[in-house]
Amino acid sequence: MNQLEQLKALTTVVADTGNFLQLAQFTPRDATTNPSLILKAVQSPDYAPLLKETVQAQRGQPLADIVDHVLVRFGLEILKVVPGRVSTEVDARLSFDRQATVARARRLVALYEAAGIGRERVLIKIAATWEGIQAARELERDGIHCNLTLLFSFCQAVACGEAGVQLISPFVGRIYDWYKKSAGSAWDEAARAGVNDPGVQSVTAIYHYFKRHGIATEVMGASFRNIGQIQALAGCDLLTISPDLLAQLQASEAPLQRQLDADAARRMDLPPVTFTEAAFRFALNQDAMATEKLAEGIRLFAVDSGKLDQMIESL
Template sequence: MNQLDALKQFTTVVADTGDFKQLAQFQPQDATTNPSLILKAVQKPEYLPLLKDTVAAHGNEAMDAQIDRLLVRFGCEILASIPGRVSTEVDARLSFDTAATVARAKRIMALYEAQGVKRERVLIKIASTWEGIQAAAELEREGIRTNLTLLFSFAQAVACGDAKVQLISPFVGRIYDWYKKSAGAAWVEADNAHANDPGVKSVRAIYNHYKRHGIATEVMGASFRNVGQITALAGCDLLTIAPELLAQLGASTEPLTQALSASAALQLDLPEVHHTEASFRFAMNEDAMATEKLAEGIRAFCVDAVKLEALMH
């Protein structure tokens, strides 16, 4: 058995791509997209017609409406190739506007429903700012499921649990990147690999907290740099993995064991934690890594959103 098949015994495997023509070979349950992945996809000749068709049919609409239509078009193509859910992202420029995020999420969902897609098959991706988490809480109460992304800290995960969001995407690789860069020449890769990887440790702490306290929010590790980070989180609810790393897992027959389990988490002595807006903001301020990576992630998605709009002209 290869590592990908072994991983699927413990964890729901999700493909992290806008390149839906690649999906069949890995047979993921779900798929996730973001503005950067869609931008990458539409620059390939086989996906350019989706962009051109969207502009031809809806070029008279406002640009934000055209972008949402393009994202939903990709989402529908992806859903035709997988049995589960697709995640579609709200414009990152709305990351600090609760009301605008709610409105945009509802419009994206309405576009999916107009294509005959049921709500259960769509997760609306929202950045894990305080405002984004409050928007998600409101959407969840109205039956729209959310995926809280750009999640780097325990505080963000706690607030998402309190908001009863469907799923969170803690970013393993970007946490690793920050600590590696911060350590500079003092970084020893072997000492920070697998279970000791700072990104892996962050997800493990969140997973154990959720399971120990009966929080139903799903944990989906994201943003991986290497296969070791993935295998060290075998047993996590879901893992969203780029096609290159899915291929590496599929090509490896190294043994893979379960690293996380809900039953083990129940035995742990972990305090219950909740956050008010003030305590959340203070916890984020105390966490330089999470503060920097959240801001950087939002900025990068905004840049790619602008590039995507430029291609639509």
């Protein structure tokens, strides 16, 4: 049994891609997308006709509406391949606007429903800013389930749990990137690998806290740089993995051991914490890594959203 099959016995495997033509070979349950992945996909000749067809069908509509139709069209194609859910992201440029995020999320879900897809198969991806978390709180009350992304800190995770968010995507690789860059020549790759990886440690702490306190929010590790990070989180609720790393797991026959255990977490001595808006903002501010990576992530997604806008306008 290869490592991908072993991992699926412990964890729900999600494909992190907008390339739905690649999905079938890995048989993931769910799939996630983001503006960068969609932009990468539509630049491929395989997807150019789909983009052009979707844009032409919406000719004359406001640009934001056309973009949402493109995102949902990709989501619909993905849902033909995966049996579970697809995550579709709200424009990162709305990350600090609760009302606009809610409105955009409702429109995305309405487009899916108009195409015959129930909202139980859709997760709306929102950046885990305070405003994004409060938008998700409102959406969840209406049965629109959310995936809070760009999550780098414990306070973001706890606030999402308190808001009743369906799923969070703590970013392993980007946390690793920050600590490696910060350490410079002092970085010891071997000593900070596996369970000692700072990104792995962040997700592990969140997972343990959620299970200890019965928080129903699903924990989905994301943004991996190597399969060692994935192996060190075997047992997590879900892991969203790029096609390249899925292929590496599929190519290995080495034994894979469970690392995260919900029953063990329930016995841990982890006192409950809570975050008001002021406490959340201060805790995030005190975490230089999370502050920098959240801001950077929003900027990068916003840039790619702008590039997608330009591509659509050129058609």
